Amino acid sequence: MVALLKSLEKLAKTDATVLLLGETGVGKDIFARKIHENSLRVNKPFFKVDCAAIPENLVESELFGYEAGAFSGANSKGKPGCFEMADKGTLFLDEVGELPLIMQAKLLRVLQDQEIMRVGSTKPKKVDLRVIAATNRNLEGAVKEGTFRSDLFYRLRVAVITIPPLRQRNDDILPLADYFLHKFNGKYRKKMSLSDEAKLAFQNYTWPGNIRELENLIQSLVVTRDKDIIDISDLPNNMIGVKVSAENKTLSEIISDVERDLLQKALATHGSVANIAKLYKVDRTTIFRKLKKYSLV
Known part of the structure; x- marks a missing residue:
């Protein structure tokens, strides 16, 4: 991680486009913000867009904005998009691989020409921003499949940082746990810490949801436990190798367990919200909402 952080700090001083790669939940948003905070744009806006969470029919208006009367229901004064709101600063496009092909072409134009065009407008507008x-x-596989533009792929991979999953960063687990304990102890006015047994369980667990799973677990423990020491008995059964049967569970709880397991396996196998939505024949926003519900994204 030391080498990774040094690379990050070095890239931050440039204005190059950065592509962050890694499993869901590894902390790509944290690294993106770190790049911004160490860049020359630190005092300008940092704007995050979750490409997977925007319905496909709203992507263009959300990113590029629209002019007054551009479509039915549009604001009478028009609306700036994310590119305009991040002007002079940094725009972080999370899950960029989920962008529809037509939006990929428009993003390529922004990267090449530093200009955008609002929906309903005929006049391009210059923007000055860094894209992460x-x-x-x-993405290389997506290019071969024809679901991601090759020209955009090569434009994005100016500077690539691959963030390893938490299971490959064992030395980071307890410092991160302490960081989140400090954060949520302060928020909820508590003084909780991990027992030695709990710490060992944290280090031995594979963390399929990575940093996001760790953060959500710590928050849950701080909120729901009254004692100051978090013991191994307070941890979820899947962390300590206990298989839970369906006995004494409601139908809703059993369905949730099965749904979470299916989504976790689908995410590991198919790698994107769009592919999972296609697999289960539902809308992308439905899959994204459920992944967030189970702390898988």
């Missing part, structure tokens, strides 16, 4: 993109997808 992130994905958990294999």
Whole structure:
């Protein structure tokens, strides 16, 4: 991680486009913000867009904005998009691999020409911003499949940082746990810490949801436990190797367990919200909402 952080600090001083790669939950948004905070744009806006969370029919208006009367229901004064709001600063495009092909072409134009065009406008507008993109997808594979533009792929990979999953960063687990304990102890006015047994369980667990799973677990423990020491008995059964049967569980709880397991396996196998939505024949926003519900993204 030391070498990774040094690379990050070095890249931050340039104005190059950065592509962050890594599994869901490894902390790509944290690294993106770190790049911004160490850049010459530190005092300008940092704007994050979750490309997977925007319905496909709203992507263009959200990113590029629109003019007054551009479409039915549009604001009478028009609206700036994310590119305009991040002007002079940094725009972080999370899950860029989920952008529809037509939006990929428009993003390529922004990267090449530093200009955008609002929906309903005929006049291009110059913008000055740095773009940091992130994905958990294999973009090279997506290019071969025809779901991601090759010209955009090569434009994005000016500076690539691959963030390893938490299971490969064992030395980071306890410092991160302490960081989140400090954060949520302060927020909820508590003084909780981990027992030695709990610390060992944290280090031995594989953390499939990575940093996001760790953060959500710590928050849950701080909120729901009254004692100051978090013991191994307070941890979820899947962390301590206990298999839980369906006995004494409601139908809703059993369905949730099965759904979480299916989504976790699908994410590991298919790698993107779009692919999972296609697999289960539902809308992308439905899959994204459920992944957030189970702390898988």
